C-alpha cells in the first residue's frame with residue numbers, strides 16, 4: 001500500500017491542551033476530576049483504565065458530544081469547551097472520530113460512507129444531491145487506496161468484514177481533514193489479528209499525516225505495542241502518564257486497581273509489533 005502525502009490540518013505541530021477538565025453527570029460525583037493533558041504532533045496516545053474510569057467521557061468532552069462541567073480544552077490555541085452553534089460545528093470537523101461499532105450507514109456504499117466525512121464542508125444541497133466536489137472524490141480514493149479498501153468503493157457497507165468496515169470508519173474520519181483523531185475502543189469489535197492491523201494502520205497514518213491520535217483501549221498489550229504514550233485513568237484522575245516501557249506490572253495494577261489485569265495484557269513490546 002502506498003504511503004500518503006496529503007496535507008492535513010494546519011501547518012506545524014497540532015496541539016491539544018486540556019486543563020483542569022471536570023465532568024459531572026447531573027448531581028453525581030464528577031467522572032473527570034480536574035484532568036490535565038497535553039498532546040502534540042503525531043503522538044499516538046493510549047488512554048487506559050478500568051470500566052467507568054472516564055475514558056469515553058474524556059473523548060466525548062474533547063469532541064463536545066457532551067458538555068464539560070468546567071476546565072479548558074484548547075485545540076491549536078482555540079478554546080473548544082464553550083463553543084455553540086456554527087462555531088461548534090466548525091470545530092467538530094477538525095476532530096475525527098473512530099468508533100467501536102464503526103457507525104457506518106449499512107445500506108449506503110463505502111464511497112458514500114467515506115464522503116460523509118465531508119458533510120461539514122459542503123452545502124446542504126450538495127449533500128442532499130450527493131454532489132461532492134471532484135477533489136473530495138479524488139481524496140476519498142487516495143485514502144481508500146492507502147488503507148486497502150478502494151476495490152470496495154461501490155459495495156454496500158454491510159457487505160464488508162469488521163476490519164474493512166473499521167478502515168471505512170478511519171477513512172471517513174480522515175476525510176474531515178482533522179487536526180486530531182479520537183478513537184473510542186476502535187478494535188474492541190474485531191478479532192485479535194484484525195485489531196493489530198487497525199492499530200498498526202492508525203499509528204502509520206498518524207506519522208504520515210502528522211496527526212495526534214488518542215485511542216481509548218482496554219487491550220493493554222496493544223496499547224504498549226502500538227502507541228508511544230500511555231495515559232492511565234482511575235476514578236477520573238490521571239494516575240499514569242508515560243512511555244509504554246514504563247507501563248510495567250506495578251503501573252498496570254495501580255491503574256486497574258488489581259482488577260481486569262490478566263497476565264496476557266503484559267505481552268512484551270516487540271520491534272515487529274511496533275513497526
Ligand SMILES: Nc1ncnc2c1ncn2[C@@H]1O[C@H](COP(=O)(O)OP(=O)(O)OP(=O)(O)O)[C@@H](O)[C@H]1O
Pocket residue numbers: 025031049050051052053054055056057058
Ligand atoms: N450519560 C451519562 N449519564 C450519567 N452517567 C454517565 C453517563 N455516561 C457515563 N456515565 C458514568 O460515568 C462514568 C464513566 O463512564 P465512561 O463511559 O466515561 O467510562 P469508561 O472508562 O469509558 O468505561 P468503559 O471502558 O466501560 O467504556 C461511569 O460511572 C458511567 O456510568
